[in-house]
Amino acid sequence: MFYDVVIIGAGISGAMCAYKLSKYKLNIAVLEAGIDVAAGSTRANSAIIHAGYDAKEGTLKAKLNVKGCEMMQELTDALGVHYKNCGSLVVGFDDYDREQIEILKKRGETNGVKGLRILDKRELHKMEPNVSPSAVCALFAPTAGIVCPYDLAFALSENAATNGAEFYFNFKVSSIEKTDNGYAVSDGNDTVCGKYIISATGIYCDEIAKMIDDPLPFEIIPRRGEYMLLDKAEGKTTQRTLFVTPNENGKGILVTPTADGNIIVGPNANVVDEKGDTSVTIEGLEEISEGARRLVPNINLGAMITSFAGVRPTPSTRDFYIQESEKCKNFIHVAGIESPGLASSPAIGDYVVDILKKCGLKLVEKPDYIPTRSKEGNFKLFYDMTDKERKAAIEKNPLYAKVVCRCENITEGDVVNAIHRPIPAYTSDMVKRRTRSGMGRCQGGFCNTKVAEIIARELGIPVDQVQKFGKNSNILCGKTK
Amino acid sequence: MHKSVVIIGGGPAGLAAAIGAYESGVEANDILIIEREKELGGVLNQCVHTGFGLTYFGEELSGGEYASRFIEKIEEYAIPYVTEATVLSVSKSKVIKFVSPQLGYTKVKADAVVLAMGCRERSRGTLNIAGTRPSGIFSAGSAQRFVNIEGYLPGKRIVILGSGDIGLIMARRLTLEGAKVLRVCEMKSHVSGSARNVEQCLNDFDIPLYLNSTVTKIVGEERVTGVVVSKVDENFKPIRGTGELVRCDTLVLSIGLIPENELTTEAGIKLDKKTNGAVVDQYFQTSLSGVFACGNVLHVHDIVDYVTAESINVGKACAGYVKGLIKPNKTKIPFEISDGVKYVVPQTFNFDPKKIDIILKRFVVYFRVSRDYEKAKITITSNGEELLSVIKNNIHSSQMHSVILTKKMAQVIEKNKNAKISVTEA
Known part of the structure; x- marks a missing residue:
């Protein structure tokens, strides 16, 4: 498959680029090494939208931070993200x-x-x-x-997926080769080709840069x-x-x-x-x-x-590094995105789009662009609904009357919805980050059995094959005697 | 919808409160039990082991059997209940909002409310345990649910942290189901659970018990591959250099129970920081008039038999409240505690001076002590006057104790407007 743009990394920067680009008539692929969006630094940080007084005057960080912060309200309103x-x-x-x-x-x-x-x-x-x-x-x-960083990344990715971007998970890039019309990005098993490549790979951005033989001019310190x-x-x-x-x-x-x-x-x-x-x-x-x-x-x-x-990923220069590779045409580094990367992200997205434009990427708006997370709109959790909305949700789907997570009031309707969203959840942690089930004070003590059962039922697998976060993280070890 | 008595929670506390209210004259149809699980019975339903009912019935029952005695009565009395129903809020005017697949989004106005939501387990997150966050970490209760209700094994090589009764019972249960329980670790220098459970759940199965030790680190990327167990000093601080890596695939935590008082807090009801439950008077009425609390939501009990006894009385008090027999008295008498007492329930008294015994003839006082006593002298005084004095042997801080106040004692407390409970070495 050949794409116009291949984005490596589905953290906040990669997801933002996918979101910004999916407005246009482009074939977009997002390659993510983890099993889900927001698997790296985006998942665990302070979740703060900094105002922009920290970064030194004149730095790229300063410019993008202030701009990103200004854009956050409108963006989160459009996608139904807690901000x-x-x-x-x-x-x-x-x-x-x-x-x-x-x-x-x-x-x-x-x-x-x-x-x-x-x-x-x-x-x-x-x-x-x-x-x-x-x-x-x-x-x-x-x-x-303050914002929920992984929910912002989910929202951006879901919107991009709804508008046609294709997500490849468990795709750990191991080599990047130049081709006649762009690059071939491979994880050793599969290869995805594209004309433009964006590397938004957080703590691994130095390793990706080495793959195109264009090492970053600074160090990434984890x-x-x-x-x-x-x-x-x-x-x-x-x-x-x-x-x-x-x-x-x-x-x-x-x-x-x-x-x-x-x-x-x-x-x-x-x-x-x-x-x-x-x-x-x-x-x-x-x-x-x-x-x-x-x-x-x-x-x-x-x-x-x-x-x-x-x-x-702390860059030794302490500034963001977002530019086309000097050696490799149409290859964009989005590197050194430490704090305030989250706050800057909307501006980072625009900045990358501008670079691509300068590289010659043609941007034609899609007439049928969907501005929300799905065709049906954004996803509202039961816990965010007003009384009236709750009543209506239950009338439409009685599963919204079954509370699964009692600490956060997360219903079976929310969990089932998470399992079938544009970027589907199939492990208990994926359900947790999309719904907050298990994020309350009991930390899943009551809801983990229920969530595991719902996942098993919806996916048609035995309960003991349900995982916490993929690989060998099965929650249970077989049946009792 | 309007009901005289709405009971939140269909576990042992809620069931007994409903029976108490009915037997004291509230019409069955004027009662509603709201239960969040599919069936009545609460956590008893996942307790397949025996040991329930020794005090209340004088026989040894399983959790399910104990619950069914009360569920049968609820059916016999035709007391209405709704299951798979979760209460979202209780307002100051006693309007309860709940959702259920059966009734959808429902509001019910109650004259009296019984809070009987039970408790939850402390999680890993409340402890300072270092390391990763892989799969294979369970609270004892959720492990019990997986084994006894769902029929799945949480792990094969297991370390249990905490020697509360649930932890001990799960050590035996998991062993019987084919898992290897490597050890039970307890921070304190003595077991939290009963001696009977140590004998029957650990010793009979050769499961080693490590006192003065705790888990300080969890190892493993995807699944738990081991835990580091360290010795602790007398302040429960891990001693450096004592860490020992125990290879296992599962850590089960039995580290304490916390009353579930989210609804109580939201309703603006006053809580006791020592019990983590509501502050109540001798009828177990909270700071919000007509709202009562009983069972583990009020304070964590050792055995369900005490929950039943307490909750039957709360049902009676509810009936009295509905009939207008409880005259709220503005001056609440605080029930003070001395140094040796960890907490006492009730925390206040609010007697009707003319009719002290109109609903209950005598009042049970529950308390826990802050340390162990070989021979303890328990006294209740009012204005320095000794109302009650008993000597009890082997009083442990991990056990709940009780004494009974008679009408005569209550009259003195009401007259003097004060009361204090003390425990000293006899």
Whole structure:
């Protein structure tokens, strides 16, 4: 099969490129090494839409961050993704911090961030009463927000799939060859050919670059960040994202609400040897606990419902690298996308489309373009519905009256729908990320049996063949005696 | 829809409350039990082991048998119930919203509500366990459900963390189903479950018990391939350098139960941080007038027999409330606790001075102690006056205990407007 554009990677950047390009009359393929969209850094990060005052003036990061942040509301509205423009606060504890905050404000203004304001102690505590009493000032950024990162990636991918983009999962690219009319991308078993290639491969972008013999002019350092997720009962700990004043090691440990009403704490930043190492450590959890208590001394970390880690691709240059390969025509690197990659993503998508245009890709809009996740519109979970919508959903499909996950009020209707969406779920983790079943305080203690049964029934497989996330992750080990 | 008494939860607590209310004069048709599973009985339905009913019936029954005694009564009395129904909210005006395939989206207005939602298990996420997040990690209850209800084996080589009764029972159950239970680890220096279960579930099957030890790391990318077990110090902190890798494919967690009070919280009902359940008075009425709570949603019980006894009384109190016999008294008397007491239920008293015994002739006080006592002296005082004093041998912090308040004692408490429970070494 020959495609106009082959996108490698279905993280937030790849999914965004697929979304932006699927508006046009193009054959698009997305190759993903994992079994699902958002399998890498997109799955586990702080989920913050940064306002854009962190990146140095004049960098690509600064430009795309501010622009991406501005685009987020409209994008998430169009696709039915949880997004909350909650604003953020960089909290200062002393004179040094105050100076840094002044610098950040100036930088933000140069970058084009709107509404930045420095709060005094009184105003800060009025806004967020749980912030440490020893805090003296803060930079308030009203344009910052929070989003569910994997749901955004699902939404983008589902829209692209609905508009004809083809997704290949478990496609771990092992070689890329030049052909007469483009490139042949192979995983050792199958080959997908395309004229234009976009490498949006996160922590693996350096390895992909090597495959076309065009190594990136910088290093990708895999840095693991660990997180703690707190029960929704603690959701009122803070209404806004709280940062400490950044230093040379980065943005530090933050405390923020999530788009779904939990509180998240983290991350630390430790260089790992293995790119896929998303294990958590006791030391790491202690480190982020300490960091969180510095911002919010009375934070109830005992309400932790889970801990997790993600690995982000930190470029040694600390800027995004998005451009056509100097050696290989029509091959676009989308590399070094660390934080604020999520916030920048809508602008990254546009930026890549512009590069492709310059490369000569013809963009003709589709007359029958579908702007939502599916032909039927976006997917609304029972838990997001109003009473009236719930009533109507149940009348149409009684499975919406059967609550499977009692912590999050996820129904069998939601689960069955997830299994049959444009990018279908067939493992319990895939169902979990699409529906939130098992993401509540009992962490699947009650719903895991039910979800496994529903998956087995819908796919026509025995329950003991249902997997958690693919490969050899079967939940059960056969029948009882 | 309007009902006199709506009971949320059709487990042992809800069933007993319904029976109590009916037997105290509430019409069957004026009661509704809302149950989220397909059948009444709650978690008892997945308990195929015996040991239920020794206190209440004086015989040894399986969980299912115990439940069916009450379900038969519900059928006999023709008390209506709806299954596969999940309550979404309880409002301050006692309007209950629920969904079910049978009735769709339903609102019911109740005069009295019984909260009987039970409890859930603590999950891995609440512990600081390092490592990966592969498949093969189960709470004891979900492992039990997979084995006893669905007929599937969660794993073949199993480590169990926590020595609560469910953990011990699952050690035996999984062994009988062909799995190898490598060990049961317990952080504390003594078992949380009963001595009987240690004998019958571990010793009879040569399953080793490791006290003062916990799981500190989970290993495995796709499926669990092992867990690191470490010794802990007296503060339950893992001791460095004591980690031992145990090769296994499954970790079963039996690390405690938490009352499920989401609906209670949303209704604005006051909770007790010690029990994680509602604050109640002697009728087990919560801070919201006409809303009662019983069973494991109120405080986690050791055995179901106590749940039944407690919940029958709550049913009676509901009937009294509906008939207007319970006159809400604005001044609530706090039931204070001394250092040796972890919690007490009820946490408050709210007597009608003229008719203290109008509904219940005597009042059961449930409590847990904060440490173990060889010989404990339990006293209840009011204004320094000793109302009750009993000596009990071998009082363990892992067990629930109870004493009974008579009408006379209640009169003193009502007169003095205060009460305190203390436990000291005798």
